[in-house]
Amino acid sequence: MTRHTRLIMQMIYWAFVLYLFIPLSLMILMGFKDSNFIGFPIKSLTLDWYVGVIQDMEILSIFGYSFTIAISSTAIALVIGTWAAMLLTKASFKGKVILFALITLPAVVPGIISAISLRIYSQTLGIDPGMMAVILGHAVHSVPFVTLVSMARLNSQPLSHVEAAQDLGADKLVTFFRITLPYLVPALIGAGIFCMLTSFDDFVRSFFLGGYEPTLPVYIFAQLRTGMSPEINAISAVVLLITAVMGLTAERLLRRK
Amino acid sequence: MENSTIKLVGLSKHFGTIVAVEDINLTVQPGEFVTLLGPSGCGKSTTLRMMGGFEIPTSGRIYLGGDDVTDIPPNKRNVNMVFQDYALFPHMTSGQNIAFGLELQGKTKRETAQRVDELLEFMQLGGYKDRKPDELSGGQRQRVALARALAPDPRVLLLDEPLGALDAKLRKQVQIELKSIQKRTGKTFIFVTHDQEEALTMSDRVLVMNEGRIEQDGSPKDLYSHPETRFVADFIGETNMLECTVSGIDGKHVVLDWAGTELRGECRSAMPATGQSVGVVIRPENITCFPTKPKSPNVIKLKILQRVFKGSSTTFQTVVDESKSLTVTLDSIRAEKISGDTMWVHLDPDYLSVLLR
Ligand SMILES: Nc1ncnc2c1ncn2[C@@H]1O[C@H](COP(=O)(O)OP(=O)(O)OP(=O)(O)O)[C@@H](O)[C@H]1O
Ligand SMILES: [Mg+2]
Numbered sequence: 001m002t003r004h005t006r007l008i009m010q011m012i013y014w015a016f017v018l019y020l021f022i023p024l025s026l027m028i029l030m031g032f033k034d035s036n037f038i039g040f041p042i043k044s045l046t047l048d049w050y051v052g053v054i055q056d057m058e059i060l061s062i063f064g065y066s067f068t069i070a071i072s073s074t075a076i077a078l079v080i081g082t083w084a085a086m087l088l089t090k091a092s093f094k095g096k097v098i099l100f101a102l103i104t105l106p107a108v109v110p111g112i113i114s115a116i117s118l119r120i121y122s123q124t125l126g127i128d129p130g131m132m133a134v135i136l137g138h139a140v141h142s143v144p145f146v147t148l149v150s151m152a153r154l155n156s157q158p159l160s161h162v163e164a165a166q167d168l169g170a171d172k173l174v175t176f177f178r179i180t181l182p183y184l185v186p187a188l189i190g191a192g193i194f195c196m197l198t199s200f201d202d203f204v205r206s207f208f209l210g211g212y213e214p215t216l217p218v219y220i221f222a223q224l225r226t227g228m229s230p231e232i233n234a235i236s237a238v239v240l241l242i243t244a245v246m247g248l249t250a251e252r253l254l255r256r257k
Numbered sequence: 258m259e260n261s262t263i264k265l266v267g268l269s270k271h272f273g274t275i276v277a278v279e280d281i282n283l284t285v286q287p288g289e290f291v292t293l294l295g296p297s298g299c300g301k302s303t304t305l306r307m308m309g310g311f312e313i314p315t316s317g318r319i320y321l322g323g324d325d326v327t328d329i330p331p332n333k334r335n336v337n338m339v340f341q342d343y344a345l346f347p348h349m350t351s352g353q354n355i356a357f358g359l360e361l362q363g364k365t366k367r368e369t370a371q372r373v374d375e376l377l378e379f380m381q382l383g384g385y386k387d388r389k390p391d392e393l394s395g396g397q398r399q400r401v402a403l404a405r406a407l408a409p410d411p412r413v414l415l416l417d418e419p420l421g422a423l424d425a426k427l428r429k430q431v432q433i434e435l436k437s438i439q440k441r442t443g444k445t446f447i448f449v450t451h452d453q454e455e456a457l458t459m460s461d462r463v464l465v466m467n468e469g470r471i472e473q474d475g476s477p478k479d480l481y482s483h484p485e486t487r488f489v490a491d492f493i494g495e496t497n498m499l500e501c502t503v504s505g506i507d508g509k510h511v512v513l514d515w516a517g518t519e520l521r522g523e524c525r526s527a528m529p530a531t532g533q534s535v536g537v538v539i540r541p542e543n544i545t546c547f548p549t550k551p552k553s554p555n556v557i558k559l560k561i562l563q564r565v566f567k568g569s570s571t572t573f574q575t576v577v578d579e580s581k582s583l584t585v586t587l588d589s590i591r592a593e594k595i596s597g598d599t600m601w602v603h604l605d606p607d608y609l610s611v612l613l614r
Pocket of ligand 1: 272275276277295296297298299300301302303304451
């Protein structure tokens with residue numbers, strides 16, 4: 001590469017980074033604005049909006065609610081996804097392709113379609129709109145990711161590890177819990193964080209399946225309709241901080257194996 | 258037979274139309290170091306895996322100490338395996354790897370810990386108990402794998418090319434170590450390799466396999482000096498293969514016609530018929546040489562084409578006439594005495610093996 005092309009490549013890279021970060025920086029900045037309206041010029045700065053968010057019990061409880069949903073739906077997805085992945089990689093049975101298609105389908109169905117059908121389905125089952133319905137809805141959406149990631153990891157597990165465990169006296173169950181599951185852990189942590197972030201971020205399913213209590217995106221959406229105030233920026237910035245911390249932690253955990 | 262550790266009777270394994278192993282019969286005595294030797298794809302691993310319980314035989318039975326274990330799954334068979342890639346559990350330390358089989362046997366924490374320490378000591382892995390496999394060298398990993406397989410005190414230890422991943426120098430060293438471990442533990446080892454030198458160095462007994470069958474079963478010395486088939490002669494070491502016609506029988510020797518040269522050789526199996534074409538083998542180093550013509554049968558005059566100095570030995574590429582060539586290997590000290598471009602050699606009939614197959 002000549003110096004010239006390297007320079008151009010670097011410029012493109014930095015242009016992209018700016019494109020990514022300018023909106024985020026603006027959002028964070030506006031949260032500090034000492035005024036009721038979003039937009040330039042910024043005359044003076046204040047911490048009030050951020051302090052307000054942290055002290056607002058309603059917002060905190062919404063955070064908690066979203067968090068509970070994210071954790072529960074992820075836990076369900078991890079169990080079902082791992083189970084499905086084991087079935088799809090280790091067992092041989094008729095209709096395996098069909099099972100695979102069914103399990104991964106929710107990943108490609110448009111959110112609105114899946115939200116409406118889940119709403120109808122949960123009502124036929126007698127589950128009222130609310131936390132339970134949202135958790136189940138998010139879990140359905142998360143299972144394909146866990147399954148795919150686990151399958152990839154399982155396919156890379158040397159067969160000899162499983163055979164060695166059996167050779168030393170382990171039955172199928174012991175082999176799974178003591179050999180295969182630990183091997184899957186890095187993949188499960190990665191998939192789990194991804195699912196939690198997706199759940200935390202989801203609007204359409206939460207909106208259709210939720211009851212009176214809103215999840216965070218639904219709440220922000222409701223606030224927007226009554227007008228943009230820097231409070232929303234402050235909430236969003238906090239969300240950004242939390243998700244970034246989660247993502248980076250996951251990354252570090254995965255790197256340490 | 259009750260005393261044998263493992264016994265295979267008419268064992269076969271077919272994968273669809275592929276015949277991987279065909280009609281193997283084998284009785285292994287306690288404490289024997291038996292090696293399955295053969296080229297890639299000849300069915301060594303498949304045979305070993307059937308003994309371990311990882312493949313179900315198409316036909317035939319497997320006995321372990323007199324009990325039929327053919328249908329017993331690997332986790333209930335008192336046989337352990339050392340895998341080619343060692344298959345150490347990556348998330349466990351050396352100590353935990355070795356303890357795995359003991360815990361599953363229901364040993365107490367104390368018994369397990371004691372046996373693990375004992376084995377680590379035995380394998381000279383004293384300071385490596387708390388290291389994970391990826392923090393160990395190839396040779397150390399190999400020893401942990403061996404310790405793990407020995408820990409539950411199996412009747413037979415199966416080893417599938419366990420030295421394949423080591424570099425040449427370490428390999429030599431580990432060969433000697435492994436043999437000494439086998440001697441000290443008195444365990445029955447069944448070892449798989451495609452490296453003939455490795456097989457000859459380590460084993461009490463070698464089974465040469467080809468296309469799923471056993472070609473020859475004997476001591477390393479036997480296989481080397483008295484191969485019974487062309488395949489074995491070819492596969493093990495360097496050899497001279499003389500295409501001869503049988504011209505008669507003289508007492509215990511077979512009289513042979515090697516394109517005009519009369520030779521006498523020995524035949525360990527049934528005597529061949531007169532007129533039959535046979536292969537006759539002799540190792541280059543089993544040929545004795547004289548500067549002048551000695552007085553005994555089986556003496557030939559050779560014309561030297563090339564001599565290659567190899568340190569302690571020297572190899573001569575020679576011809577008898579246009580159609581017949583011989584490779585002769587001599588001690589370098591002896592080779593120095595050969596000057597000029599001809600020499601006389603004696604082909605000892607006891608080392609001239611007549612092969613019918
Ligand atoms: N699971 C299987 N399915 C189909 N064919 C198989 C299977 N396992 C082994 N074979 C075939 O059986 C034959 C013997 O294989 P095996 O692995 O026993 O050879 P090997 O002597 O161990 O060779 P190598 O030295 O390369 O390990 C080969 O032709 C192989 O392709
Ligand atoms: Mg093999």
